[in-house]
Amino acid sequence: EIVLTQSPATLSLSPGERATLSCRASQSVSSYLAWYQQKPGQAPRLLIYDASNRATGIPARFSGSGSGTDFTLTISSLEPEDFAVYYCQQRLSWPPLTFGGGTKVEIK
Amino acid sequence: EVQLVESGGDLVQPGGSLRLSCAASGFTFSTYCMHWVRQAPGKGLEWISYISTSSTTIHYADSVKGRFTISRDNAKNSLYLQMNSLRDEDTAVYYCARAVAQGRGDFDLWGRGTLVTVSS
Numbered sequence: 262e263i264v265l266t267q268s269p270a271t272l273s274l275s276p277g278e279r280a281t282l283s284c285r286a287s288q289s290v291s292s293y294l295a296w297y298q299q300k301p302g303q304a305p306r307l308l309i310y311d312a313s314n315r316a317t318g319i320p321a322r323f324s325g326s327g328s329g330t331d332f333t334l335t336i337s338s339l340e341p342e343d344f345a346v347y348y349c350q351q352r353l354s355w356p357p358l359t360f361g362g363g364t365k366v367e368i369k
Numbered sequence: 370e371v372q373l374v375e376s377g378g379d380l381v382q383p384g385g386s387l388r389l390s391c392a393a394s395g396f397t398f399s400t401y402c403m404h405w406v407r408q409a410p411g412k413g414l415e416w417i418s419y420i421s422t423s424s425t426t427i428h429y430a431d432s433v434k435g436r437f438t439i440s441r442d443n444a445k446n447s448l449y450l451q452m453n454s455l456r457d458e459d460t461a462v463y464y465c466a467r468a469v470a471q472g473r474g475d476f477d478l479w480g481r482g483t484l485v486t487v488s489s
């Protein structure tokens with residue numbers, strides 16, 4: 262099973278600041294990595310698939326990069342609606358599909 | 370509107386059974402592979418099951434294998450999860466999710482979830 266480790270667990274930032282979230286895999290997942298955003302009481306929403314492709318309707322301030330074992334989700338300038346929990350997820354080797362533990366982006 | 374709507378969540382005793390449903394609308398359900406993902410209270414996401422378009426390929430997480438059964442009815446645009454021998458640790462919000470593309474293990478559409486509570 263591929264283990265995904267996200268860091269930091271919590272990121273405290275102000276609106277307008279840049280957010281950089283990390284996801285590290287226990288073994289290579291090539292580019293088969295997705296990022297999801299989840300707000301309280303809501304379902305997750307796909308942001309990025311295959312490491313760097315924005316999903317339909319996702320603003321350009323969200324970008325993904327990386328391959329192999331190290332991945333980054335960047336939010337270039339935080340909007341108030343971006344404060345949420347973010348999960349990475351791999352689909353290279355499954356079952357099982359696996360998620361990281363999440364990074365909470367909170368208002369500083 | 371393109372959407373998934375789960376139902377069937379309830380309070381059930383340990384050892385009990387429950388059947389969840391997921392109704393799809395706004396897209397051609399029969400052409401999409403589907404998944405179930407769950408989230409325990411205050412915890413992260415856990416994938417639990419996958420079914421291909423024609424139900425020929427099915428996968429389960431080890432945590433539910435032998436206890437849960439995924440199925441679908443393309444004529445009714447519906448996905449199901451039969452859960453037997455429920456345990457306290459099965460308490461979670463259960464989401465159905467649509468695969469991004471045929472055979473893929475990422476999810477581009479999620480339902481709002483249905484809460485299953487296992488407790489005596």
